[in-house]
Amino acid sequence: MxxxxxxxxxxxxxxxxxxxxxxxxxxxxxxxxxxxxxxxxxxxxxxxxxxxxxxxxxxxxxxxxxxxxxxxxxxxxxxxxxxxxxxxxxxxxxxxxxxxxxxLLPADAAGRYETLCWVMFQMAGVGPMLGQFGHFFKYAADKVANNAYPMERYRDESKRLISVLEARLKDRQWIMGDEYTIADITTFPWVRGADIFYGGSEALDYAGFPSVRAWIERCVARPASAKGLEIPASA
Known part of the structure; x- marks a missing residue:
């Protein structure tokens, strides 16, 4: 043991x-x-x-x-x-x-490094920006009621990042093409979460990103996602 x-x-x-x-x-x-x-x-x-x-x-x-x-x-x-x-x-x-x-990570060096680029794209961009958008849009809305700049700044940057994903996912099943990788796993919970946790899909114009929306649906439909999204369970 x-x-x-x-x-x-x-x-x-x-x-x-x-x-x-x-x-x-x-x-x-x-x-x-x-x-x-x-x-x-x-x-x-x-x-x-x-x-x-x-x-x-x-x-x-x-x-x-x-x-x-x-x-x-x-x-x-x-x-x-x-x-x-x-x-x-x-x-x-x-x-x-x-x-x-x-x-969950390509075996060839080129594919591995390209996947890591998209992992870092989420870690440095998608997560922090969507998190700040959610904070000002939902949790601190009363504190910035007379100053729209914080929410608009993070909203606009979040939309820009999602547009990058939209371009990447056009005609692709997953971020790396046919192979589901940690790039998908690290990114989709945040893009999904901006709606689930913050109710931000309308403010972020998710209707204008059909490839991203379809990709989220594919990610969530995987059995591992269905289970993992609920872990750790409530006491």
Whole structure:
């Protein structure tokens, strides 16, 4: 049996089976990336629901695994050289899982690097911009009621990024063509989430992006997505 005692987070959220991947997350656009990937890859894992706030992501135990205090994070008891490894940042975790299994990332070097470009496009652009749009559009609307600039700035940049996806997905099934990859997994929860969590589809003119809408439907229809989108479940 694996010994995860070196990870303080396991004291607060004990592993029932320390021999499998431990996932610390919430079903947010960032969090479900990893649960969807784990489901796609068929890797056994144990999900721990980490709430926002001082007793969750800001707790010393969680900070010990992710100093940035954000979900998701994982511990893989069977990491490089057979040793346990703790990882944070959703994009890094997806690359790790893909390379660990040899799946969801093209085997050829050119395809691999092109996929990573689209992963970084999401991490640096789609996620941050849609997140800021949602904040000002829904959660802080009252605070900017007399100043439309913040919402409009992030709305317009979000629409520009979605238009980039629209151009990429025209006549393509997936971001990389015929192959479903971590580029799709890292991106679709955010584009979907802008509507599901923020009610922003009309403001972002989703009707004007038919290729993106069809792609989201294909992504969500995958059995691994249907399951992963609900993990970790509510207590």
């Amino acid at each position: 694996s010994d995860l005692s070196a990870f303080p987070i396991t004291k607060k959220w004990p592993a029932k089976n320390p021999d499998i991947i431990q996932l610390y997350s919430l079903p947010t656009p960032n969090g479900v990336k990893v649960s969807i990937a784990l489901e796609e890859l068929g890797l056994p894992y144990e999900a721990h629901r980490i709430e926002f706030g001082p007793d969750g992501v800001k707790s010393p135990e969680f900070i010990s695994l992710n100093p940035n205090g954000r979900i998701p994070a994982i511990i893989d008891p069977n990491g490089p050289d057979g040793k346990p490894i703790g990882l944070f940042e959703s994009g890094a975790i997806l690359v790790y899982l893909a390379e660990k299994t040899g799946k």
